[in-house]
Amino acid sequence: MTDAETRTAGTLSERLDRLPFTRRHLRVLTGSGLGWALDAMDVGLISFVIAALAAQWGLQPSETAWIASVGFIGMAIGASVGGLLADRFGRRSVFALTLLVYGLATGASALVGGLVALLVLRFVVGLGLGAELPVASTYVSEFAPARIRGRLIVILEAFWAIGWTAAALIGFLVIPSSENGWRWAFALGMIPAAYALIVRWGLPESPRWLDRRGRHAEAEAVVQSFEASAGASVTSTAPTDGTAPAPAAAATVGARLGALWSSEFRVRTACLWLVWFCVNFSYYGAFIWIPSILVAQGYDLVRSFGFTLIITLAQLPGYAMAAWLIEVWGRRATLSVFLVGSAASAVVFGTAGSPGAVIAAGMALSFFNLGAWGALYAVTPEMYPTSLRATGSGWAAGAGRIASIIAPLMVPVLLVAGGAPALFTVFAAFFVVAALAAWGLVDRRGMALDER
DSSP states (O other), X not given: OOHHHHSOOXXXXXXXXXXXXXXXXXXXXXXXXXXXXXXXXXHHHHHHHHHHHHHHTTOOHHHHHHHHHHHHHHHHHHHHHHHHHHHHHOHHHHHHHHHHHHHHHHHHHTTOOSXXXXXXXXXXXXXXXXXXXXXXXXXXXXXXXXXXXHHHHHHHHHHHHHHHHHHHHHHHHTGGGXXXXXXXXXXXXXXXXXXXXXXXXXSOOXXXXXXXXXXHHHHHHHHHHHHHHTTOOOOOOSOOSSOOOOOOOOOOHHHHHHHHTSTTTHHHHHHHHHHHHHHHHHHXXXXXXXXXXXXXXXOOHHHHHHHHHHHHHTHHHHHHHHHHHTTTTOHHHHHHHHHHHHHHHHHHHHHOOSHHHHHHHHHHHHHHHHHHHHHHHHHSGGGSOTTTXXXXXXXXXXHHHHHHHHHHHHHHHHXXXXXXXXXXXXXXXXXXXXXXXXXXXXXXXTOOOOOO
């Protein structure tokens, strides 16, 4: 009998943290990652649809800006509400619901005949999209062993690059192909609605959440399934004598929100919200508008979409580098370095003149910015205990979405005032502020999650 087979069980948290990476972990990671990729595909598609509709419907810049911003209004609300719901009703169920909401609303967008209907549906899409990301990162972090938790969350975030690349391919191949190309692009966005059923019935609920809610037998069953996948056998710690501790009381919404600003958490909450705000402002201000900016600079629609596709491919090595460094340098150092790299790349992109310079600077911006996103999603769930984790993650994302609402509306104004150089200098300044705020976060590299 091996040591693994004879060891004592320990607490649920300790048992999860000492597991090796198993096929069950891979299933949770890829299952959540596919939902993440579909989210990215939907967000990415709108940048290409905006460029196409501006020409087809004769939209003004202020109207196209609202197509992007109204979705981010929905995302701000969705992120805040989704986190609260996930702490109350569970990670898996809310995750599946978000996929269903934005998948159906995206499919319905293919049928619209005017701007108002599109804006309404983009708001509904935003509700689902905004809730999905913080809930998914919280979900995966609660399964991941402590020694590789940051790396797994960065890998989860790397699925964003897959989805954005899919959006770029659809934008390059489908949208310009016919007058109704943008409708077919939205129709493809219905895939998440079907995938929601797989998530709901094919993935387990977070055992940490189950245990916190007093559902100890269910939590024990999930943990034992992961231990069996690792080839380990342990003694169950599920109470059998009727002395199980009472489930944690469901705190009111006000109490949970107030706890985020208690003396223990207020500094990390303030810094986390500031990082989220600045990164959202620069990322969505730049990447939602890159196809349209390139068209305005004289590149035709197909060529600008092709440039965007090439730029998007640089996201994957950015994630790979961040996934490695986050367990070597730690969360704060990795996040701040990638944010500084994003700032430098933004300045260069704003002044790039030749096609080669545009692509090179855009790839650098893509590399550093998405690596920073990976580190940010890794550090966010670690800032709070289990009872507040999804709420804290959701409200940080919600604070960030406020910036993503503002940024697309500010882009046309900044372009008129100073052109691309001024616009991307502003983005660089926001990246620098985020890099400084990152040092106010708590670095929990290799440490167990707080189970309170």
